[in-house]
Amino acid sequence: MTVLAPDSTRVISGVKPKFAVIRFPGSNCDQDAYFVVKDVLECPVEYVWHQEKSLSGFDVVIVPGGFSYGDYLRTGAVARFAPIMNAVQQHAASGKLTIGICNGFQILCEAGLLPGALVRNTECRFICKYVGLRVENEDTPFTSLYKHHQLLQIPIAHGEGCYVCDDATEAELEQQKRVLFRYVDADGEPSEAGNPNGSRSNIAGIANATFNVMGMMPHPERASEKILGTADGKPLFESIVATALSVIA
């Protein structure tokens, strides 16, 4: 995989990946994601309303966090049938990059683009805090600018972030190195103490089998500028830009 340095966004004139940030009724991290793409990455970005039917012209799709459709029935269950989701399915099927953050991860699981599901945290509380993460696979379009087992501080903010799947799915995820991030303790170990929500095997983020769709519960868009406390999430977006550029170029 050819990966360009993130700063190449400023070198290659006129060629930058175009991002779509999907908006559902109840999305509330859409503006943070939009801001990071526009002002931090300096890439073109547009909001796309859930009633839209096309994503043509977009290179990267972000399904942001929030409480789409009030989390009615199950988190993400109603959003997955929004008109725009057919276009998201097509976008993903064509090999283009798609990322779901928090509620976006829940939606992508409900839509079958990622395996497993997110259920209520084992402590039954909404948890909003910084957590330790470890990069498990840095050889993906989403993590190429991280180092192996790099430790990150990125906030979570969810009530239903406990990742569950059956044994066969987990074996497949592990074998294909599709677990991208794990929750870790202060020593950087994926222990029970480091697991904020009861997720199976401390899983915080996963990719699909072709590594062009990823979902994660932590919020990298809330951790992309030092002034906000940590910029540990920024390389994720820069990795995406570098990958998208190598595809466009």
Add this chain to the structure above:
Amino acid sequence: MPHIKVIVTLKPTLLDAQGRVVQNALHSLGYEDVTQVRIGKYMELTVSDDAASDPAALDTTVREMCDKLLVNPVIENYTFEVME
């Protein structure tokens, strides 16, 4: 009007965090004989007489609705009953 009762339960292999909290609350009220609480969902769908006139087709349709939207087969099981 004919209606359908759908009961959705969390798969037995999954920990029911909500149920555990309710179980603890029951214990603190003195109901210590309660050894487990599992919380599910009950849904009532009312359908037209026309839809109910063909029981086999209705059965298929209800299964479809459950599989597509009402239930997530990764984490839940369901049963349903058609009532007159």
